[in-house]
Amino acid sequence: MSPVLEVRHVSKFFGGLAANSDVSFQVEKGTVTGLIGPNGAGKTTLFNCITGYYPPSRGEVIFKGQRMNGLTPDKVCMLGMARTWQKVRPLAKLTVLDNVMVGALARTGSLRVAREVAREQLQVVKMEHKAGSLAGGLPIGERKKLEVARVLATGPELLLLDEVMGGLNPAESEEIIGLILDIRKHGLTQMVIEHDMKAIMRISDRIVVLSSGEKLAEGLPQDIVANPAVIAAYLGEAVA
Amino acid sequence: MSPSPRKEGGPRGTLLVPLLAIGAVGTALAFLPSFVSSPYALHLMVLFFLSVVMGSAWNLLGGYGGQYSVGHAAYFGVGAYTVLILLQYRQLAPWWGLLPALALSVLLALVIGSITFRLRGPYFVLASIAMAEIVRLAALNWKDLTNGAEGILVSDIPPLVLGGKVVTNFTSKVPFYYAGLALAVAVVLVALWVERSKLGYYLQAIREDQDAANSLGIPLTLYKNVALVLSALFTAWAGALFALYVGFIDPATAIGLDISVQIVLVAIIGGIGTILGPVVGAAVLVALSEALRSNLVTDLLVKGGVVSESSRFGVFLRENLAHAHMLIYGLLVALVILFMPEGVLGALRSFARRRKRAVAAETSP
Numbered sequence: 001m002s003p004v005l006e007v008r009h010v011s012k013f014f015g016g017l018a019a020n021s022d023v024s025f026q027v028e029k030g031t032v033t034g035l036i037g038p039n040g041a042g043k044t045t046l047f048n049c050i051t052g053y054y055p056p057s058r059g060e061v062i063f064k065g066q067r068m069n070g071l072t073p074d075k076v077c078m079l080g081m082a083r084t085w086q087k088v089r090p091l092a093k094l095t096v097l098d099n100v101m102v103g104a105l106a107r108t109g110s111l112r113v114a115r116e117v118a119r120e121q122l123q124v125v126k127m128e129h130k131a132g133s134l135a136g137g138l139p140i141g142e143r144k145k146l147e148v149a150r151v152l153a154t155g156p157e158l159l160l161l162d163e164v165m166g167g168l169n170p171a172e173s174e175e176i177i178g179l180i181l182d183i184r185k186h187g188l189t190q191m192v193i194e195h196d197m198k199a200i201m202r203i204s205d206r207i208v209v210l211s212s213g214e215k216l217a218e219g220l221p222q223d224i225v226a227n228p229a230v231i232a233a234y235l236g237e238a239v240a
Numbered sequence: 241m242s243p244s245p246r247k248e249g250g251p252r253g254t255l256l257v258p259l260l261a262i263g264a265v266g267t268a269l270a271f272l273p274s275f276v277s278s279p280y281a282l283h284l285m286v287l288f289f290l291s292v293v294m295g296s297a298w299n300l301l302g303g304y305g306g307q308y309s310v311g312h313a314a315y316f317g318v319g320a321y322t323v324l325i326l327l328q329y330r331q332l333a334p335w336w337g338l339l340p341a342l343a344l345s346v347l348l349a350l351v352i353g354s355i356t357f358r359l360r361g362p363y364f365v366l367a368s369i370a371m372a373e374i375v376r377l378a379a380l381n382w383k384d385l386t387n388g389a390e391g392i393l394v395s396d397i398p399p400l401v402l403g404g405k406v407v408t409n410f411t412s413k414v415p416f417y418y419a420g421l422a423l424a425v426a427v428v429l430v431a432l433w434v435e436r437s438k439l440g441y442y443l444q445a446i447r448e449d450q451d452a453a454n455s456l457g458i459p460l461t462l463y464k465n466v467a468l469v470l471s472a473l474f475t476a477w478a479g480a481l482f483a484l485y486v487g488f489i490d491p492a493t494a495i496g497l498d499i500s501v502q503i504v505l506v507a508i509i510g511g512i513g514t515i516l517g518p519v520v521g522a523a524v525l526v527a528l529s530e531a532l533r534s535n536l537v538t539d540l541l542v543k544g545g546v547v548s549e550s551s552r553f554g555v556f557l558r559e560n561l562a563h564a565h566m567l568i569y570g571l572l573v574a575l576v577i578l579f580m581p582e583g584v585l586g587a588l589r590s591f592a593r594r595r596k597r598a599v600a601a602e603t604s605p
Contacts, residue, residue: 051455053451072454072459073451073454073455074454074455074456074457074458074459074460075459077455077456077457078457082455082456083455085451085452085455089449089451089452090448090449090452091444091445091448091449091452091453092448093444093447093448093513094444094445094448098441098444101441102441102442102444102445102453102456102458103456103457105438105441105442106456106457106458109438111436111437111438111441114438114441150456151455151456154456154457
């Protein structure tokens with residue numbers, strides 16, 4: 001089976017700085033791929049290259065067999081690749097339901113249909129009781145969930161989640177983990193950037209480790225935690 | 241200046257009420273000239289309608305889409321100049337001249353949009369001002385076409401004949417009253433439609449966060465341009481009507497920065513991102529500018545005993561207040577932003593909410 005997403009030798013330079021250099025990996029359909037690495041490893045930059053916010057300086061991004069280089073973020077989304085933001089971006093003056101409707105309108109011109117889809121997605125993240133609240137007034141945990149509901153409403157085949165657990169308390173993180181596993185059960189492919197090693201071990205089928213912009217390792221979660229290079233670069237740093 | 245939050249509601253129930261309200265108010269206003277013959281009252285109403293049109297048109301792009309253009313005088317001027325040039329130098333009746341005027345405004349909007357929408361925030365604002373200045377300077381210097389700084393004076397509008405019958409010969413203010421009313425109702429209906437359509441949702445998403453909107457599949461430039469084209473079209477229409485009504489335009493009165501600022505003020509003072517905001521703003525601004533022009537403010541201050549007629553200050557006010565409308569506008573905007581960040585309409589709404597809550601608190605044990 002061909003992979004949903006193929007990242008081929010992607011490099012991204014900002015001036016002389018290589019934020020990503022020669023990163024390659026594949027994401028198989030229906031799996032959860034964890035993307036980890038110390039701060040500044042280039043995880044978010046890689047997400048931005050994949051989703052069209054930056055054109056990669058070198059290399060290719062192939063989604064469902066199609067070359068994505070040079071496509072704008074809106075086209076990337078319409079093709080079925082949707083991302084959330086590390087720093088959440090709620091449409092503050094709109095209600096929670098309207099936020100999710102904006103996502104749903106990617107696939108329909110009808111507000112009625114969009115409203116139905118939005119209500120369904122709010123149920124998925126268990127926020128239907130907040131439908132009428134303004135998104136700007138939500139606490140951080142609910143903002144993160146709203147972010148997920150909103151991208152789910154765009155009807156993606158590949159979901160890229162950028163630190164959806166960042167800044168959450170353990171109970172809220174647990175809820176997000178449950179949500180990711182739930183989404184996985186529905187066959188949706190996911191790529192997840194996360195800092196919390198315990199969380200990433202639980203949700204990932206495979207893990208890609210970035211360090212200083214380069215791919216340091218890739219493999220099954222149990223192999224990654226046993227990999228000396230990863231421990232030195234990532235875990236070692238955390239202990240020191 | 242921030243837009244009021246929109247309320248959640250069912251699609252059908254909420255549409256009926258505003259449609260009925262617009263129908264009722266429109267019908268009532270349609271009968272007004274039968275009861276009020278004062279040309280001054282009709283004149284004020286024409287100015288009010290034009291302000292509603294310009295404020296609502298700006299609001300589509302600025303209020304919903306969050307793109308604060310301070311260069312809408314460009315479209316106003318193109319509408320005004322095209323119709324008057326064709327009427328005066330080509331003897332083309334204004335209702336036909338309107339078509340090329342609107343087409344030109346759309347074309348200009350697409351050109352300006354393709355340049356300025358690359359910019360965000362204050363840079364977009366500055367670029368929009370610059371674009372309108374370019375149009376004004378073009379009108380000022382392209383003397384063969386526009387008669388330069390001398391402007392264009394309309395000598396005669398041909399009578400409007402429909403089916404062999406003269407509908408109007410444009411000698412009174414009444415035909416302009418109806419044209420203004422129809423256009424104002426039309427633009428409010430368009431705003432209502434935009435607010436309840438995918439376009440409206442997408443524009444609000446762009447206003448709130450462009451990057452987030454983009455990541456949700458919204459092509460930013462396309463939707464900004466759609467909003468600008470709609471906005472420019474109605475602004476140009478208002479410009480054409482204004483030019484015919486006043487009968488004279490020059491670059492300063494038709495394309496000056498004053499016009500751009502006044503258009504923005506109508507929306508900001510009323511409350512941006514709402515249907516009613518520009519209507520309220522238009523009422524406030526037209527009333528205020530008339531009160532200033534006719535020295536009503538000074539008269540009131542004198543009658544109220546605040547200042548004495550013969551004092552130096554009183555004389556100073558009488559001589560200067562009428563010319564200080566831009567200063568007063570500036571103060572007004574500062575006050576609105578400080579104390580009513582959601583405009584007059586937003587302030588009234590939150591006042592009503594507080595009253596309701598206070599009443600509820602009193603009645604509950």
